[in-house]
Protein backbone atom coordinates (compact mmCIF):
# COMPACT_ATOMS: atom_id res chain seq x y z
CA UNK A 89 0.00 0.00 0.00
CA UNK A 90 1.49 3.36 -0.98
CA UNK A 91 0.69 4.86 2.40
CA UNK A 92 2.89 2.34 4.24
CA UNK A 93 6.03 3.42 6.11
CA UNK A 94 7.96 0.49 4.51
CA UNK A 95 9.21 -1.04 7.73
CA UNK A 96 11.50 -4.05 7.99
CA UNK A 97 11.21 -6.99 10.39
CA UNK A 98 13.30 -7.19 13.57
CA UNK A 99 13.32 -9.89 16.26
CA UNK A 100 12.92 -8.66 19.85
CA UNK A 101 14.45 -10.23 22.96
CA UNK A 102 11.46 -12.41 23.85
CA UNK A 103 11.72 -14.00 20.40
CA UNK A 104 8.72 -12.18 18.92
CA UNK A 105 9.04 -9.96 15.86
CA UNK A 106 8.42 -6.26 15.53
CA UNK A 107 8.83 -3.73 12.74
CA UNK A 108 11.47 -1.05 12.34
CA UNK A 109 11.25 2.09 10.23
CA UNK A 110 13.89 2.29 7.48
CA UNK A 111 17.11 4.15 8.34
CA UNK A 112 16.08 4.75 11.91
CA UNK A 113 16.05 3.25 15.40
CA UNK A 114 12.26 3.57 15.57
CA UNK A 115 10.51 0.27 16.27
CA UNK A 116 6.85 -0.68 16.69
CA UNK A 117 7.51 -2.38 20.05
CA UNK A 118 10.12 -2.49 22.77
CA UNK A 119 13.22 -4.34 21.64
CA UNK A 120 13.12 -6.08 25.05
CA UNK A 121 10.09 -8.05 23.87
CA UNK A 122 7.15 -7.17 21.63
CA UNK A 123 4.80 -9.77 23.10
CA UNK A 124 5.80 -9.17 26.74
CA UNK A 125 5.40 -5.39 26.33
CA UNK A 126 1.99 -5.62 24.65
CA UNK A 127 0.72 -8.17 27.17
CA UNK A 128 1.86 -6.11 30.16
CA UNK A 129 0.99 -2.55 29.08
CA UNK A 130 -2.27 -3.04 27.22
CA UNK A 131 -3.72 -6.26 28.63
CA UNK A 132 -2.59 -6.83 32.26
CA UNK A 133 -2.33 -3.12 33.19
CA UNK A 134 -4.88 -2.03 30.59
CA UNK A 135 -8.11 -3.80 29.73
CA UNK A 136 -7.81 -6.38 32.54
CA UNK A 137 -7.55 -3.57 35.14
CA UNK A 138 -10.82 -1.88 34.08
CA UNK A 139 -13.83 -1.81 36.34
CA UNK A 140 -16.62 -2.40 33.83
CA UNK A 141 -19.71 -4.43 34.76
CA UNK A 142 -19.37 -8.01 33.43
CA UNK A 143 -22.48 -7.75 31.23
CA UNK A 144 -21.31 -4.51 29.61
CA UNK A 145 -19.35 -4.35 26.35
CA UNK A 146 -15.90 -2.71 26.60
CA UNK A 147 -15.13 0.03 24.07
CA UNK A 148 -11.44 0.19 23.12
CA UNK A 149 -9.66 2.78 20.97
CA UNK A 150 -6.13 1.98 19.87
CA UNK A 151 -3.95 4.76 18.54
CA UNK A 152 -1.41 3.09 16.23
CA UNK A 153 -2.79 -0.33 15.20
CA UNK A 154 0.51 -1.32 13.53
CA UNK A 155 0.99 -5.08 13.45
CA UNK A 156 -2.36 -5.80 15.18
CA UNK A 157 -0.65 -7.45 18.16
CA UNK A 158 -2.58 -5.47 20.81
CA UNK A 159 -5.84 -6.21 19.02
CA UNK A 160 -5.05 -9.95 18.76
CA UNK A 161 -4.20 -10.14 22.48
CA UNK A 162 -7.41 -8.27 23.28
CA UNK A 163 -9.43 -10.73 21.23
CA UNK A 164 -7.92 -13.64 23.17
CA UNK A 165 -8.50 -11.86 26.48
CA UNK A 166 -12.15 -11.25 25.57
CA UNK A 167 -12.58 -14.92 24.66
CA UNK A 168 -10.91 -16.19 27.85
CA UNK A 169 -12.87 -13.81 30.07
CA UNK A 170 -16.16 -14.15 28.25
CA UNK A 171 -16.31 -10.40 27.56
CA UNK A 172 -17.67 -8.43 24.64
CA UNK A 173 -15.24 -5.88 23.20
CA UNK A 174 -15.74 -3.25 20.51
CA UNK A 175 -12.31 -2.34 19.26
CA UNK A 176 -11.37 0.52 16.96
CA UNK A 177 -7.74 0.71 15.83
CA UNK A 178 -6.41 3.82 14.09
CA UNK A 179 -3.72 3.28 11.48
CA UNK A 180 -2.96 5.96 8.89
CA UNK A 181 -0.11 3.87 7.42
CA UNK A 182 -1.57 0.39 6.93
CA UNK A 183 0.73 -2.30 5.64
CA UNK A 184 -0.14 -4.34 2.52
CA UNK A 185 -1.73 -7.76 3.22
CA UNK A 186 1.07 -9.54 1.27
CA UNK A 187 3.69 -8.22 3.72
CA UNK A 188 2.27 -10.35 6.54
CA UNK A 189 2.74 -13.65 4.65
CA UNK A 190 6.39 -13.74 5.76
CA UNK A 191 5.87 -12.31 9.24
CA UNK A 192 7.87 -14.68 11.47
CA UNK A 193 5.40 -15.12 14.34
CA UNK A 194 6.34 -18.35 16.12
CA UNK A 195 5.94 -17.57 19.83
CA UNK A 196 2.87 -17.96 22.02
CA UNK A 197 -0.20 -20.06 21.41
CA UNK A 198 -1.71 -21.24 18.13
CA UNK A 199 -4.77 -19.13 19.01
CA UNK A 200 -2.62 -16.01 19.24
CA UNK A 201 -0.97 -16.70 15.87
CA UNK A 202 -4.43 -17.20 14.36
CA UNK A 203 -5.86 -14.04 15.96
CA UNK A 204 -2.85 -12.05 14.73
CA UNK A 205 -3.40 -13.27 11.16
CA UNK A 206 -7.03 -12.23 11.35
CA UNK A 207 -6.10 -8.78 12.60
CA UNK A 208 -3.42 -8.34 9.97
CA UNK A 209 -5.82 -9.12 7.18
CA UNK A 210 -8.23 -6.62 8.76
CA UNK A 211 -5.54 -3.91 8.63
CA UNK A 212 -5.62 -3.51 4.91
CA UNK A 213 -9.33 -4.02 4.32
CA UNK A 214 -12.33 -2.43 5.95
CA UNK A 215 -14.37 -5.51 6.85
CA UNK A 216 -12.90 -5.97 10.33
CA UNK A 217 -13.01 -9.06 12.53
CA UNK A 218 -15.99 -10.45 14.45
CA UNK A 219 -15.87 -12.96 17.27
CA UNK A 220 -19.04 -13.75 19.22
CA UNK A 221 -20.51 -10.32 19.95
CA UNK A 222 -17.09 -8.59 19.76
CA UNK A 223 -16.00 -6.47 16.81
CA UNK A 224 -12.55 -5.29 15.72
CA UNK A 225 -12.17 -2.56 13.11
CA UNK A 226 -9.26 -0.66 11.67
CA UNK A 227 -9.74 2.92 10.60
CA UNK A 228 -7.15 4.41 8.24
CA UNK A 229 -7.27 7.81 9.86
CA UNK A 230 -4.72 9.50 12.07
CA UNK A 231 -5.70 10.44 15.62
CA UNK A 232 -5.59 14.14 14.75
CA UNK A 233 -8.39 13.58 12.20
CA UNK A 234 -10.45 11.23 14.28
CA UNK A 235 -13.64 12.40 15.90
CA UNK A 236 -15.47 10.79 18.74
CA UNK A 237 -18.13 8.15 18.38
CA UNK A 238 -21.29 8.82 20.40
CA UNK A 239 -20.37 6.70 23.46
CA UNK A 240 -17.18 7.32 25.36
CA UNK A 241 -14.38 4.77 25.15
CA UNK A 242 -13.60 2.74 28.26
CA UNK A 243 -9.92 2.57 27.41
CA UNK A 244 -7.44 4.08 24.98
CA UNK A 245 -4.37 2.04 24.09
CA UNK A 246 -1.95 4.85 23.31
CA UNK A 247 0.68 3.12 21.19
CA UNK A 248 2.00 5.96 19.02
CA UNK A 249 5.68 6.17 18.08
CA UNK A 250 7.84 7.70 20.84
CA UNK A 251 7.79 11.47 21.50
CA UNK A 252 11.31 11.77 20.04
CA UNK A 253 9.92 10.58 16.68
CA UNK A 254 6.40 12.07 16.71
CA UNK A 255 6.29 14.87 19.34
CA UNK A 256 3.00 16.16 17.88
CA UNK A 257 1.23 13.05 19.20
CA UNK A 258 2.16 13.68 22.86
CA UNK A 259 0.94 17.24 23.39
CA UNK A 260 -1.42 18.70 25.96
CA UNK A 261 -3.93 19.60 23.26
CA UNK A 262 -4.04 16.06 21.83
CA UNK A 263 -4.38 14.58 25.32
CA UNK A 264 -7.26 16.99 25.97
CA UNK A 265 -8.93 15.75 22.75
CA UNK A 266 -8.43 12.15 23.97
CA UNK A 267 -9.86 12.90 27.41
CA UNK A 268 -13.06 14.07 25.76
CA UNK A 269 -13.26 10.70 23.98
CA UNK A 270 -13.43 8.54 27.12
CA UNK A 271 -16.28 8.11 29.56
CA UNK A 272 -15.84 9.37 33.14
CA UNK A 273 -13.53 6.87 34.82
CA UNK A 274 -12.11 5.89 31.39
CA UNK A 275 -8.43 5.01 31.14
CA UNK A 276 -5.46 5.66 28.82
CA UNK A 277 -2.47 3.34 28.97
CA UNK A 278 0.84 3.86 27.28
CA UNK A 279 4.30 2.32 27.37
CA UNK A 280 5.89 5.79 27.51
CA UNK A 281 6.63 7.19 30.99
CA UNK A 282 8.59 10.31 30.01
CA UNK A 283 8.21 13.35 32.31
CA UNK A 284 6.97 15.49 29.44
CA UNK A 285 4.22 12.99 28.64
CA UNK A 286 3.18 12.78 32.28
CA UNK A 287 3.09 16.57 32.60
CA UNK A 288 1.10 17.04 29.39
CA UNK A 289 -1.42 14.39 30.44
CA UNK A 290 -1.84 16.08 33.83
CA UNK A 291 -2.21 19.51 32.23
CA UNK A 292 -4.90 17.99 29.98
CA UNK A 293 -6.87 16.94 33.08
CA UNK A 294 -5.89 13.26 33.29
CA UNK A 295 -5.16 11.74 36.69
CA UNK A 296 -1.79 10.10 36.06
CA UNK A 297 -0.32 7.00 37.70
CA UNK A 298 3.19 5.75 37.05
CA UNK A 299 3.20 2.00 37.42
CA UNK A 300 5.62 -0.88 36.93
CA UNK A 301 6.67 -1.12 33.28
CA UNK A 302 7.09 -4.21 31.09
CA UNK A 303 10.37 -6.21 31.10
CA UNK A 304 13.29 -3.89 30.32
CA UNK A 305 11.37 -0.71 31.24
CA UNK A 306 11.04 0.68 34.73
CA UNK A 307 7.72 2.46 34.37
CA UNK A 308 4.66 2.96 32.20
CA UNK A 309 1.71 5.33 32.48
CA UNK A 310 -1.91 4.66 33.28
CA UNK A 311 -4.03 7.82 33.18
CA UNK A 312 -7.62 8.05 34.36
CA UNK A 313 -10.27 10.52 33.33
CA UNK A 314 -11.45 11.26 36.82
CA UNK A 315 -13.69 14.30 36.35
CA UNK A 316 -13.33 17.03 38.93
CA UNK A 317 -16.54 18.06 40.65
CA UNK A 318 -15.68 21.26 42.50
CA UNK A 319 -13.30 24.19 42.66
CA UNK A 320 -10.93 24.51 45.59
CA UNK A 321 -9.81 28.15 45.82
CA UNK A 322 -6.53 28.66 47.69
CA UNK A 323 -4.96 31.94 48.73
CA UNK A 324 -1.36 32.40 49.81
CA UNK A 325 0.75 35.32 50.98
CA UNK A 326 4.35 35.77 49.93
CA UNK A 327 5.32 37.92 52.93
CA UNK A 328 8.47 40.00 52.46
CA UNK A 329 10.13 41.59 55.43
CA UNK A 330 10.39 45.36 55.88
CA UNK A 331 13.45 45.60 53.61
CA UNK A 332 12.08 43.23 50.96
CA UNK A 333 15.15 40.98 51.28
CA UNK A 334 13.63 38.03 53.11
CA UNK A 335 10.55 35.93 52.50
CA UNK A 336 8.49 34.10 55.11
CA UNK A 337 8.42 30.35 54.55
CA UNK A 338 6.26 27.80 56.33
CA UNK A 339 7.20 24.19 56.87
CA UNK A 340 3.97 22.34 57.57
CA UNK A 341 3.36 18.81 58.78
CA UNK A 342 0.49 17.51 56.66
CA UNK A 343 -2.21 15.05 57.76
CA UNK A 344 -0.35 12.20 55.99
CA UNK A 345 2.69 12.86 58.25
CA UNK A 346 4.87 14.32 55.49
CA UNK A 347 6.26 17.88 55.50
CA UNK A 348 5.72 20.55 52.87
CA UNK A 349 7.52 23.84 52.40
CA UNK A 350 4.86 26.37 51.43
CA UNK A 351 3.65 29.94 51.87
CA UNK A 352 1.27 30.97 54.63
CA UNK A 353 -2.31 30.53 53.45
CA UNK A 354 -4.86 27.89 52.58
CA UNK A 355 -8.37 27.23 51.32
CA UNK A 356 -11.13 29.83 51.01
CA UNK A 357 -14.28 28.73 52.79
CA UNK A 358 -17.80 29.37 51.58
CA UNK A 359 -19.06 32.76 52.78
CA UNK A 360 -15.51 34.15 53.04
CA UNK A 361 -13.81 36.73 50.85
CA UNK A 362 -10.38 35.80 49.49
CA UNK A 363 -8.61 38.23 51.81
CA UNK A 364 -10.76 37.21 54.79
CA UNK A 365 -9.51 33.67 54.18
CA UNK A 366 -5.93 34.80 53.97
CA UNK A 367 -6.01 36.80 57.21
CA UNK A 368 -7.74 33.87 58.96
CA UNK A 369 -5.01 31.50 57.71
CA UNK A 370 -2.38 34.00 58.91
CA UNK A 371 -3.92 33.98 62.35
CA UNK A 372 -4.04 30.17 62.40
CA UNK A 373 -0.58 29.46 61.03
CA UNK A 374 1.40 32.48 62.23
CA UNK A 375 -0.57 33.35 65.35
CA UNK A 376 -0.98 37.02 64.31
CA UNK A 377 -2.17 39.40 61.60
CA UNK A 378 0.81 41.75 61.26
CA UNK A 379 0.44 45.24 59.75
CA UNK A 380 1.53 45.39 56.08
CA UNK A 381 2.89 48.28 53.98
CA UNK A 382 1.26 46.70 50.93
CA UNK A 383 -0.69 43.63 49.83
CA UNK A 384 -0.93 43.05 46.07
CA UNK A 385 -2.21 40.22 43.91
CA UNK A 386 0.95 38.88 42.24
CA UNK A 387 0.22 35.51 40.66
CA UNK A 388 -2.77 33.39 39.64
CA UNK A 389 -2.29 29.81 38.52
CA UNK A 390 -3.85 29.69 35.09
CA UNK A 391 -3.46 26.04 34.12
CA UNK A 392 -5.67 23.16 35.19
CA UNK A 393 -4.41 21.69 38.48
CA UNK A 394 -5.97 18.75 40.27
CA UNK A 395 -5.61 18.57 44.05
CA UNK A 396 -3.02 16.00 45.10
CA UNK A 397 -5.02 15.20 48.23
CA UNK A 398 -8.57 15.38 46.81
CA UNK A 399 -8.70 14.20 43.19
CA UNK A 400 -12.27 15.57 42.83
CA UNK A 401 -11.01 19.11 43.37
CA UNK A 402 -9.72 21.53 40.77
CA UNK A 403 -7.36 24.08 42.37
CA UNK A 404 -7.47 27.79 41.68
CA UNK A 405 -4.54 29.38 43.54
CA UNK A 406 -3.96 33.09 44.15
CA UNK A 407 -0.69 34.51 45.47
CA UNK A 408 -0.42 37.94 47.07
CA UNK A 409 2.90 39.68 47.67
CA UNK A 410 2.78 41.46 51.05
CA UNK A 411 5.41 43.79 52.55
CA UNK A 412 5.64 43.86 56.33
CA UNK A 413 5.36 47.29 57.96
CA UNK A 414 7.99 46.56 60.61
CA UNK A 415 10.16 43.56 61.44
CA UNK A 416 9.73 44.58 65.10
CA UNK A 417 6.09 43.45 65.02
CA UNK A 418 6.91 39.76 64.60
CA UNK A 419 8.92 37.08 66.34
CA UNK A 420 10.09 35.22 63.23
CA UNK A 421 13.81 34.69 62.66
CA UNK A 422 15.98 32.68 60.27
CA UNK A 423 15.58 29.75 62.67
CA UNK A 424 12.62 27.53 61.88
CA UNK A 425 10.15 27.64 64.81
CA UNK A 426 6.43 27.65 65.50
CA UNK A 427 5.06 31.19 65.86
CA UNK A 428 3.80 32.11 69.32
CA UNK A 429 0.06 31.45 69.15
CA UNK A 430 0.32 29.74 65.73
CA UNK A 431 -0.47 26.10 64.91
CA UNK A 432 2.13 23.72 66.31
CA UNK A 433 2.38 21.74 63.06
CA UNK A 434 3.67 24.84 61.21
CA UNK A 435 7.25 26.09 61.60
CA UNK A 436 8.12 29.44 60.05
CA UNK A 437 11.37 31.18 59.17
CA UNK A 438 12.75 34.04 57.09
CA UNK A 439 14.69 33.01 53.99
CA UNK A 440 16.68 34.97 51.42
CA UNK A 441 14.16 34.55 48.59
CA UNK A 442 16.67 35.07 45.78
CA UNK A 443 18.60 31.93 46.71
CA UNK A 444 15.61 29.63 47.30
CA UNK A 445 15.44 26.54 45.11
CA UNK A 446 11.92 26.35 43.65
CA UNK A 447 12.11 22.54 43.94
CA UNK A 448 12.19 22.83 47.72
CA UNK A 449 8.48 23.70 47.55
CA UNK A 450 6.23 20.65 47.58
CA UNK A 451 3.39 21.95 45.40
CA UNK A 452 3.73 22.88 41.73
CA UNK A 453 1.59 26.00 42.26
CA UNK A 454 4.06 27.28 44.90
CA UNK A 455 6.94 26.40 42.59
CA UNK A 456 5.52 28.55 39.80
CA UNK A 457 4.89 31.44 42.24
CA UNK A 458 8.47 31.47 43.61
CA UNK A 459 9.94 31.21 40.11
CA UNK A 460 7.88 34.19 39.03
CA UNK A 461 9.01 36.17 42.11
CA UNK A 462 12.66 35.36 41.38
CA UNK A 463 12.25 36.47 37.76
CA UNK A 464 10.88 39.82 38.96
CA UNK A 465 13.90 41.95 39.84
CA UNK A 466 11.88 45.03 40.89
CA UNK A 467 9.91 43.31 43.64
CA UNK A 468 12.04 44.37 46.63
CA UNK A 469 12.46 48.03 45.57
Ligand SMILES: C[S@@+](CC[C@H](N)C(=O)[O-])C[C@H]1O[C@@H](n2cnc3c(N)ncnc32)[C@H](O)[C@@H]1O
Nearest residue numbers: 116152153154155156157158181230231247249
Ligand atom coordinates in the same frame (compact mmCIF):
# COMPACT_ATOMS: atom_id res chain seq x y z
C1 LIG B 1 4.52 2.03 18.02
S1 LIG B 1 3.68 1.60 16.56
C2 LIG B 1 2.28 0.75 17.10
C3 LIG B 1 2.42 -0.72 17.32
C4 LIG B 1 1.14 -1.44 17.29
N1 LIG B 1 0.22 -1.07 18.32
C5 LIG B 1 1.37 -2.92 17.26
O1 LIG B 1 0.87 -3.64 18.16
O2 LIG B 1 2.01 -3.35 16.36
C6 LIG B 1 2.99 3.18 16.11
C7 LIG B 1 1.90 3.13 15.08
O3 LIG B 1 1.28 4.39 15.00
C8 LIG B 1 0.95 4.65 13.65
N2 LIG B 1 0.76 6.09 13.50
C9 LIG B 1 1.63 7.01 13.02
N3 LIG B 1 1.08 8.24 13.04
C10 LIG B 1 -0.15 8.10 13.56
C11 LIG B 1 -1.21 9.01 13.83
N4 LIG B 1 -1.08 10.32 13.57
N5 LIG B 1 -2.37 8.54 14.34
C12 LIG B 1 -2.50 7.21 14.61
N6 LIG B 1 -1.53 6.31 14.40
C13 LIG B 1 -0.37 6.73 13.88
C14 LIG B 1 2.13 4.11 12.91
O4 LIG B 1 1.84 3.88 11.55
C15 LIG B 1 2.40 2.82 13.68
O5 LIG B 1 1.69 1.77 13.16
